[in-house]
Amino acid sequence: MSLNISTIGDNSAQPFMRAETYVPDQLIAGNLKLVTQPVIIASGTLSRGTVIGQVSSLNVETKAGANAGNGAVGSISLGASPLNGAYVLTAKSATDFGVVDPEGNALADATVGTAYTSAELNFTITAGGTAFSAGDSFTLTVVDAVGTFKESVKTASDGSQTPVGVLVDNVDASAGAVEGAAYVMGEFNARALIYDASWSIPTLTTALRPYGIFVKSSVSAADPS
Secondary structure, rough: OOOOOOOOOOOOOOOOOOOOOOOOOOOOOOOOOOEEEEEEEOOOEOOOEEEEEEOOOEEEEEEEOOOOOOOOOEEEEEOOOOOOOOEEEEEOOOOOOEOOOOOOEEEEEEHHHEEEEEOEEEEEEOOOOOOOOOEEEEEEEEOOOOOOOOOOOOOOOOOOOOEEEOOOEEEOOOOEEEEEEEEEEEEEHHHHOOOOOOOHHHHOOOOOOHEEEEEOOOOOOOOOO
8 A cells, every 4th residue: 555645844825915806786875774585586587686576466478379360369357266377269260269268168259359258367359450360379377476576567467566676686587486585675776776668767766765765866887997
């Protein structure tokens, strides 16, 4: 058996020098105490500084198939007893659509141009310049994301239209809901906030103030260099 011998002197660590520079991201804009809380981000990829709102009601996501007709579905609202999942509307002709609920049950047919009402879901299919063909489809998915958070959009109707926080760190919820953190009190640089185009800084400033979030104007949010 042989031994490998390492020689260690009295001063094995060699002198070195390193310089580091800390560059803040300019999001925090004052000395007001920062308060954070855990949040669940429902979906999407959001960056630090994104203004978020909390979902307080069911939401319906709409997706059109590869349709021959260029009509649309709108005026969507929930009935008294909606089911979570996908409602599939499939054209039987240019003017009639079959409706199947998330459990595979066939509901009453929908007529293009006529408001559709049921205990589960309400909507209206409107014709476009090109008529629908048999097989054209729309999928209306009822999503239960109550209690989760998403980027606040002023025109939303699921509760997230009320901005209540600022995201602390980047969050990737593209594969499903994940936990993150939000500032729920503090002073923030208007130029460093990330917000939906439906908002303006003046309206956002007013909307956030009751929640202890104060938006402050600045000359720039660029790195000091």
